[in-house]
Amino acid sequence: MKVALIMGSKSDIPLVESAIRILKGFGVPFEVKILSAHRTPDDLERYIEEAEKAGVRVFIAAAGGAAHLPGVIASKTLLPVIGLPIKSKDLMGFDSILSIAQMPEGVPVATVGINRAKNAALLAIQMLALEDPSLLEKLRDFRQRQKEKVLNAEVNLDEI
Amino acid sequence: MKVALIMGSKSDIPLVESAIRILKGFGVPFEVKILSAHRTPDDLERYIEEAEKAGVRVFIAAAGGAAHLPGVIASKTLLPVIGLPIKSKDLMGFDSILSIAQMPEGVPVATVGINRAKNAALLAIQMLALEDPSLLEKLRDFRQRQKEKVLNAEVNLDEI
Amino acid sequence: MKVALIMGSKSDIPLVESAIRILKGFGVPFEVKILSAHRTPDDLERYIEEAEKAGVRVFIAAAGGAAHLPGVIASKTLLPVIGLPIKSKDLMGFDSILSIAQMPEGVPVATVGINRAKNAALLAIQMLALEDPSLLEKLRDFRQRQKEKVLNAEVNLDEI
Amino acid sequence: MKVALIMGSKSDIPLVESAIRILKGFGVPFEVKILSAHRTPDDLERYIEEAEKAGVRVFIAAAGGAAHLPGVIASKTLLPVIGLPIKSKDLMGFDSILSIAQMPEGVPVATVGINRAKNAALLAIQMLALEDPSLLEKLRDFRQRQKEKVLNAEVNLDEI
Amino acid sequence: MKVALIMGSKSDIPLVESAIRILKGFGVPFEVKILSAHRTPDDLERYIEEAEKAGVRVFIAAAGGAAHLPGVIASKTLLPVIGLPIKSKDLMGFDSILSIAQMPEGVPVATVGINRAKNAALLAIQMLALEDPSLLEKLRDFRQRQKEKVLNAEVNLDEI
C-alpha cells in the first residue's frame, strides 16, 4: 500500500515538500518520481504499470500551466489520481487548476487547491484509510493537533 | 459500504442525475440527501455522524456559488469528500469551483470539474475500489465500453 | 454592544490590523478571536453563541481562498456578518471574494473589498450607529478628517 | 425606520422584486426609487438627504456594469449602504460585483452576491434588527421556514 | 501530404465542419478521426504512428475543457500540431484555450482561437504550403475572395 507522487520537473520539489512531510509523518510508504506527460510519455506509462504492481494505490500528480500530467495518468490507471495544480508564473495557477479539474466525463481527477501539496497528501491518506483503518486514528490526531494550534494562538492587541 | 450524495436543494437533482445513474449502474449502495451548509447546518452535522455509522465511506457534495457544502462536510468528517461544483447562473461556475477547490491546508476536498456529476460518482467508486476490488473489474468494463463508444463513432464526411 | 473580529489564523493579524485600529479609535468595544470554519468548527459554533450572549452585535470574519468563515458564521447567527476577503497568494483574492459574496439566497454576508479591513470596521460601526447615534458623530468626524486629508494634499509639479 | 431601495432604471424592477417581497413579508417600511448615479446625480443627492430625514436607516442600491450607484450613495451618507450587483449582459456581473465591492478604504459598501436581491433585503433587516429586536423574531421564523423547506424536500430516486 | 483532424467525440463534428470545408475547398487530402486522449490513449498513440506513415504532415486536434488532446498528440510526434480550443459549456472556452496554449517549454502546440475551426485548417494549409507552393496560390485566391466579400458589403443606413 503505497502512494506515488509524480511531478514533471525536479524544480517542483520545493512545492511538493509539504506533501512529502505529511506522508512521512503518517508513516505511509511512498515513491517520488520525476516524469513528464509531454517529455517522457512512454516512461510515464511504463512507470504507472510498474507502480500498480508495486503496490501503489493512489497517485498524486503535481503540474502547472497546461497541466496534463494528472489527466494523462488517470487515463492509464483505474486507481484514484489526485491532481495538484502548481501556481504558474504567468497566470497564477488559473491555467493549472482548470487544466486539471475540467476533465471530460468518464476519467475523473481529484483536484485540490493551487499549491495545496499538504492537502494532496492528506486526501491520499483519507483514501488509503478506507483500506487501512489505522490511518483514521492518525488523521484524527492530525486534526486534533491542527485544532489545538488554532485554539492556542494568542493575539496581543496591545501591539496594534 | 455506501456513498452519500448531498446537495443543498431539490432543484439540483437534474444536475446530479448522472452521478446517481453511475452509482446504480455499478451496484454501489448510496443515499441522496437534501441538506444545506447554510440553511440546515445542524441537521447536516447530525446527518454526517449518522451516515458514518450507517456505513457511508465517501461523501459527494454538489454546490454552486459560494459553494461551502463540501468544505463544511470535510471539516466534520475524516472520510474523503468529493466536491462537485455546479455551474452558477451568474459566474458560470467560476465561483463554485474556486469555493470548493481552494480549501485551506489541512482539510482537503477532492474537486471534480464543473457539472461533472458522472466524474464525482466514478471517483467515489475508485476510492471504494481500494476496499472492494470487485469494483475494479466494473471500472475496467466501464472504461472498455467508453473506449468502444469512441472507437465505434462513424463520421460521414459526405454530408459536410 | 461589541464587535467580534474573527480570523482563521494568527498570521492574518497584520491584514486586519487597520480594522482593529479603527475600532479602537472609535472607542467601540471588540473581541478578536482566532477560529477556523474548517479546523475548529465546534469551537467556532460555541464561540458564536457565547459572543451573542456577551453583547456582540456584529461579526467581522476575515478569510482567504475558499473563504467559508463568514458564511459559516452567518449560518449560525441572525446578527449581521461582515465578510472581509483576504488576498490569496495564488489567485489574488478572486477566490476569496467570490467565496464570500456569492452566498445562497437566505443567508447574506455583507462583503467588503479585498484586504479592505478598515472598511469592514467602518461598516460595523455604521451598523452599530443605528443603535447608538453617538457613533454617527464620530463617523462624521472621521469622514471630515478623511476629506481634509485629501484636500490638504499638495502636489509639487516642479519635481516631475 | 425605513429601507430605501434605489436602482438606476425601471427595467431593474424584476431583478429586485424578491427584495421587495422580503421587505413586505417582514412588515418593514420601505421606499423604491428610480435614480441614477450618472444620469440624475443631483436628484440622487437630494433624495438621499430627504430619505435620511424621512427615517430611512439603510440604503439598498442595485446596479450593473460600472456599478457606481452604491458607492456614490455611500459617499453622501453615513448610514449603511448595501450594494446589490446586477448580472450584466456582457460580463455576467464580474464588472458589477467588482465595481461595488472594491470601494476605497474609508467608504464601505456592504456587497451581496450577484442578483441576490433577497439577501440584500435580509441584510437590511438584520441591520434594522439591531435597533428593533422584534425583527429578530421574524428573522428566526424566516430561517426556520427556510430550514423546513430544505428538510421537507423529497427526492424520488426511482424516476432516475 | 495529408492533414489529420482529430477530435474526442462525434458530437464535435459540427464545430469542426468549417475546417473540413476549407480542406475540401483547397483540395488538401485529410483524414478525420474520433479519438480521445483520455478514453482511448492507446488507440490514439497507434493512430499517430500510422498517420505519420500514411503521409500526414500536420495534425489538427479539437478539444474542450481540460483539453489535453493536442498536447498529448504533440508529445508523440515531431510534426506540427494545431490545437483548436472548443467553447466549453461552463467556462466558455477559458479552460480549453489555456489547457491547449500553456504547454510546457519543449513541446509546443500551435493554438488558434476558440471555435476558430476555419483558422485551424488555414494554418495547416499555410504549413503545407511551405512544402507545396501551389497551395500559396490558393491561399492568395482565398484571401482575395475574402477581401472582396468585405469590400462588397453594402450598408443601407436608411433602414436604421
Next chain:
Amino acid sequence: MKVALIMGSKSDIPLVESAIRILKGFGVPFEVKILSAHRTPDDLERYIEEAEKAGVRVFIAAAGGAAHLPGVIASKTLLPVIGLPIKSKDLMGFDSILSIAQMPEGVPVATVGINRAKNAALLAIQMLALEDPSLLEKLRDFRQRQKEKVLNAEVNLDEI
C-alpha cells in the same frame, strides 16, 4: 484651453507622472488636482464647475479598484472625460478597468489601458488638436520620434 488631471490620492502621482511629462512636453496647459469621488464628492463637483469656467476642455481621471472617479466626473460635465485605470494591489487592475469602461449608455468615459498614463495625456492632446491644429504638428513629431526610437534599436545577437 486646459487639461485637468484628477486623482484620488497624492500617492497616485508617480503613476500619472508620465502623463504630466507629456502635457509639459507638448506645452499644453494643465492642472493637477487631488480629489476623490467618495471622500470629497462636493469639492469634486465644485471643482468641475470651476474648471470648466477656467477653460478646462478635457478631464483625465486616474482611479483604481472600484474606480468611480472618471464616471462621477462624466456625470457632472459635458466635456470629454478620459479614464485612466490604475493597477490595483489585489486584482491587478481588472476591477479598475471594468469599473471605468463599463459605464451605462448615455454617459461615456474614454478609457485607456491600465497604468497607461502617457496614453491618457496623448488622447487628451488628440482631442484638443481638434480645436488647435498646431497640436497636430506636435503629435506628428512625437510619433516620428517614437518611430525613430524603434527603428534605431540595435540588437546584439552575439551576446545571447
Next chain:
Amino acid sequence: MKVALIMGSKSDIPLVESAIRILKGFGVPFEVKILSAHRTPDDLERYIEEAEKAGVRVFIAAAGGAAHLPGVIASKTLLPVIGLPIKSKDLMGFDSILSIAQMPEGVPVATVGINRAKNAALLAIQMLALEDPSLLEKLRDFRQRQKEKVLNAEVNLDEI
C-alpha cells in the same frame, strides 16, 4: 466635420445601430464603412487617408475577439480613435475589451464599454463639441431628456 464609423463585417450593423441613431439625432455628418484590419488592411489604410481629407475628425471602430481594428486605425492617424468592443460569442467580450484598451504607450485608443455603441457616438460628439460649441447645447438637451426619462419612471409596487 464628420465621424467615420468602421466595422469589420456587415453583420456588426445591428450592434452599432444605436451609434448611428445618436449621430443622426444630433445631426452630425458621418460615414459607415465595412473594412477589416486583417482582411482588407490596404483598403483600410487608403480609406483612413481619404477620410481625413474628406473632413473626418473622429474615428469609431467596432471590433470583437482579437479586436485590432481600433488600434490599427490609431497607428495610421493622429485623429482620436474610439474603440467599441463587441461582445464575442465565446469570451463575452473579455477578449475584445482587453485587445482594444490595452494599447501600448504612444498610440492611445479611447475605449468605451462592451456593446456600448451609444456611448461611442456620444463620446465622438463630445470631442467634436470642442470644435463646434453648438453640439454642447444638443448634448445638454440629450442629458436633460435622459434625466427626465429616469425621473418619470413610475413603479407600481402593488403588482409585486
Next chain:
Amino acid sequence: MKVALIMGSKSDIPLVESAIRILKGFGVPFEVKILSAHRTPDDLERYIEEAEKAGVRVFIAAAGGAAHLPGVIASKTLLPVIGLPIKSKDLMGFDSILSIAQMPEGVPVATVGINRAKNAALLAIQMLALEDPSLLEKLRDFRQRQKEKVLNAEVNLDEI
C-alpha cells in the same frame, strides 16, 4: 529558408532569448527585428515584403498587452505566423494571449503559451522541417535530450 523573429521593443530581447538560442542550436538561419505594429506600421509592412523575398518562411512575433503585432503580420503575408504572448505587467498576459489567439476567421495566428519563447522557436522549426527533413533528426535529438534530462533528475528525499 529563414525564420524572422520580430518584437516591438528592444526591451523584449530577454524574453525571446531562449527562442534565439534554440534557433542557433538547430542551425536555422534567422533574423531579429525590432518593429512595432503601432509605432512603425509602414516599416513593418516593408520589412515583411523584404523578408519574404529574402527567404523567410516563418514569422515569429512577440507582443504583450493589446498584442496586435502577430495579427498585423498575418494580415500581410501568406506565410505561417507564430504569436508569442508576452506576460504583461498588469494583467499577467491574459490580455496578450487573448489579443493574439482570438483572431477572426480567415487570418490565423499560431499562438504558443505566455512567455514560451522556446516553444515559438521549436514550432517554427517543426514547420520548416516539413520542407527540410534534416531538421526532423535534430528535433528527435532535442526531444531525446529533453527526455533524458527528465529521467536523470535525482531526488534526495532525505533532505526533506
